Amino acid sequence: MKNILLVCTAGMSTSLLVTKMNTAAVRLEVDAKINAVSEADLKNHIDGVDVILLGPQVKFLLGKIRDQAKSTGAKVEVINSVDYGTMNGEKVLKYALDLINNK
Known part of the structure; x- marks a missing residue:
């Protein structure tokens, strides 16, 4: 199972994208656990995560979150702003899977 975590300021704007x-994931038959959390709550959800994707509005946190995730081995990247803005769940899922598979 792939464990994907989305992070934004409050975890709310990413919730629709998670849906x-x-x-x-169901349509593509991908076994994945996908959740969204706030940046402040990340420390409680970081263990066991394969990839952390940041909402474009918090891309300034990239370095800080990469440092937090260093010990977990999780990849940390920013979601493409067009894919985020259009809530393109399939493209963001494929991006996450590519990051996981190219560790």
Whole structure:
């Protein structure tokens, strides 16, 4: 199972994207656990995560979150702003899977 975590300021704007990513995962038959959390709550959810994707609005946190995730081996990247803005769950899911598979 792939463990994907989305992070934004409050974890709310990414929640809709998580729903769309879960729908895409079912359609593509991908075994994935996908969740969204706030940056402040990340420390409680970081263990066991394969990839952490940041909402474009918090891309300034990239370095800080990479440092937090260093010991976990999780990849940390920013979601493409067009894919985020259009809530393209399938594209974001495929991006996450590419990051996991190219560790």
